[in-house]
Amino acid sequence: MRFNIPIGPQHPALKEPISLRMTVEGEVIRDADLRLGYNHRGLEKLAEQKTWVQNIYLTERICGICSHSHTTCYVQGVEKLMEIVPPKRGLYIRTLVAELERIHSHLLWLGVAGHEAGFDSFFMYTWRDREVVMDLLEMISGNRVHYAINTLGGVRRDLDEGQIKKILDGLVVLKERSVYYARIGTTEPSFVARLAGVGYLSKEKAMALCAVGPTTRASGVARDVRKDDPYAAYEDTSFEVATADTCDVLGRTVVRIKELLSSYQISEFLVRNLPAGDIAVRAPKRAKPNEVLSRYEAPRGENTHYIKSNGSDKPERLKVRAPTLANYAATIEMLKNGFIADIPLIFAAIDPCVCCAERTVELVNGRTGEEKTVRFAELRALAAERHKQLSTKRNAVWPL
Amino acid sequence: MTDQELVDKLKSLLGEKIVEISNPSLRRVFFTVAPGNLTASAAVLSKDLGIWYIATISGVDVGDGYELLYHFGPDTGSLTMRTKIPKENPHIESLCPSFPGAILYERELQDMFGIAVDHIPDPRPLIVPDDWPAGNFPLRKDWTFERPEEIIPGGKK
Numbered sequence: 001m002r003f004n005i006p007i008g009p010q011h012p013a014l015k016e017p018i019s020l021r022m023t024v025e026g027e028v029i030r031d032a033d034l035r036l037g038y039n040h041r042g043l044e045k046l047a048e049q050k051t052w053v054q055n056i057y058l059t060e061r062i063c064g065i066c067s068h069s070h071t072t073c074y075v076q077g078v079e080k081l082m083e084i085v086p087p088k089r090g091l092y093i094r095t096l097v098a099e100l101e102r103i104h105s106h107l108l109w110l111g112v113a114g115h116e117a118g119f120d121s122f123f124m125y126t127w128r129d130r131e132v133v134m135d136l137l138e139m140i141s142g143n144r145v146h147y148a149i150n151t152l153g154g155v156r157r158d159l160d161e162g163q164i165k166k167i168l169d170g171l172v173v174l175k176e177r178s179v180y181y182a183r184i185g186t187t188e189p190s191f192v193a194r195l196a197g198v199g200y201l202s203k204e205k206a207m208a209l210c211a212v213g214p215t216t217r218a219s220g221v222a223r224d225v226r227k228d229d230p231y232a233a234y235e236d237t238s239f240e241v242a243t244a245d246t247c248d249v250l251g252r253t254v255v256r257i258k259e260l261l262s263s264y265q266i267s268e269f270l271v272r273n274l275p276a277g278d279i280a281v282r283a284p285k286r287a288k289p290n291e292v293l294s295r296y297e298a299p300r301g302e303n304t305h306y307i308k309s310n311g312s313d314k315p316e317r318l319k320v321r322a323p324t325l326a327n328y329a330a331t332i333e334m335l336k337n338g339f340i341a342d343i344p345l346i347f348a349a350i351d352p353c354v355c356c357a358e359r360t361v362e363l364v365n366g367r368t369g370e371e372k373t374v375r376f377a378e379l380r381a382l383a384a385e386r387h388k389q390l391s392t393k394r395n396a397v398w399p400l
Numbered sequence: 401m402t403d404q405e406l407v408d409k410l411k412s413l414l415g416e417k418i419v420e421i422s423n424p425s426l427r428r429v430f431f432t433v434a435p436g437n438l439t440a441s442a443a444v445l446s447k448d449l450g451i452w453y454i455a456t457i458s459g460v461d462v463g464d465g466y467e468l469l470y471h472f473g474p475d476t477g478s479l480t481m482r483t484k485i486p487k488e489n490p491h492i493e494s495l496c497p498s499f500p501g502a503i504l505y506e507r508e509l510q511d512m513f514g515i516a517v518d519h520i521p522d523p524r525p526l527i528v529p530d531d532w533p534a535g536n537f538p539l540r541k542d543w544t545f546e547r548p549e550e551i552i553p554g555g556k557k
Contacts, residue, residue: 295455
């Protein structure tokens with residue numbers, strides 16, 4: 001006998017608003033369906049009404065974890081449209097912030113994976129160490145989340161000697177800790193037993209469903225925009241594309257730990273070889289009519305922006321494809337024939353960022369299945385009405 | 401494969417299906433096909449060129465029609481296939497037989513532009529709510545958003 005269970009948009013196991021509808025047979029998931037749109041913000045339409053500079057800060061707000069990835073992707077596209085080339089020092093600082101962001105995002109993910117697997121000490125350790133890199137980002141940009149370091153033609157803040165020394169010191173600590181996590185994550189028997197074989201995604205399926213980032217690299221596809229289509233300062237750096245061939249959550253963990261280690265290497269190189277000179281060039285207000293496709297390897301996978309200009313100070317069209325959207329089709333494949341208890345782990349393993357993938361409030365009547373979009377005012381009226389009917393403490397009829 | 405090799409290969413494989421082809425910058429190739437040749441061209445890309453990755457589909461309202469840009473990802477960078485369809489009764493054939501990963505982007509296209517995708521395996525709305533008023537397609541240039549007047553019950557006048 002088959003049952004349908006809805007998980008989300010509000011559910012203790014998934015921290016972001018997405019609705020997964022599972023068809024289960026006993027404990028085994030036979031089919032899964034996704035419903036998006038709970039967090040849609042109409043950002044692509046809004047971008048058409050804002051100027052080139054305003055849009056930097058708009059794209060920054062697409063995501064709270066990989067905010068730098070969206071601005072960099074947008075900014076380097078607009079720089080091509082405006083025909084300006086940022087100075088080398090600006091590009092190095094931009095890339096450095098990108099790598100530090102990858103470090104904080106992957107450490108965050110390791111913690112979430114540990115938590116979903118029931119290994120909470122791992123979660124606390126990684127999140128404690130994540131503070132080191134968060135402090136570095138705050139020192140460089142002035143902010144912990146939305147760094148706002150990018151501008152058209154370069155970056156907004158420079159690095160001094162003292163900051164460089166602090167970054168190098170921080171990287172030493174992080175590197176030492178990550179080597180320890182690499183050992184724990186791949187050898188600790190109970191942790192490995194929980195992750196191995198869960199959420200299987202074959203190489204053929206990963207390619208057919210166009211998965212991106214660590215999800216596809218863990219299925220043995222060596223694809224990384226930083227290597228295939230180098231942008232910013234990646235042409236100068238040397239690193240290896242991390243892959244795994246186990247095609248499961250364990251593989252995705254291994255890939256992310258390997259990427260952490262290569263990010264330390266890249267960051268150290270960038271800081272030690274920081275070229276002298278300006279950090280930004282002046283950008284014009286308008287861009288000639290043209291179009292550009294910009295790509296960026298975000299911590300979650302490939303980020304794509306298509307930007308079209310019409311000669312004015314506003315874009316004609318800005319299309320954003322965040323990596324999480326590309327991984328949804330693959331997630332459904334991973335969930336099939338898995339167990340209910342594995343849902344949070346499998347879903348967390350793509351490192352989902354729902355706010356990235358969606359750019360209205362919807363209520364589902366639990367009894368009739370009817371769905372309805374409501375405004376905040378209506379919701380308040382409903383709450384007030386319900387509150388009036390509730391029996392207060394004094395006149396309540398207690399069941400016992 | 402360099403950009404020039406890719407351009408030459410496309411020209412020899414697709415022949416006169418290509419209306420226009422350009423290579424505006426390093427690792428970026430754009431080419432235009434007629435809407436009728438879209439699926440045939442996509443099949444060539446997937447079978448003969450071994451391209452398996454589609455990054456996304458961008459729709460653009462260009463005034464006298466809709467321009468659709470299919471961004472593929474060969475190993476060498478990015479390849480974009482462009483086509484243009486008229487505004488009256490806009491519809492396009494699905495690319496899912498060649499690129500199963502295109503499904504989410506085609507559903508997004510239907511929601512945002514109202515372009516009917518023929519033979520799509522799953523035509524349900526993806527982003528817009530189920531009770532979204534029919535005929536509202538937000539990314540069309542003639543669609544503007546009007547914020548409904550908020551009424552606070554028993555509150556401010």
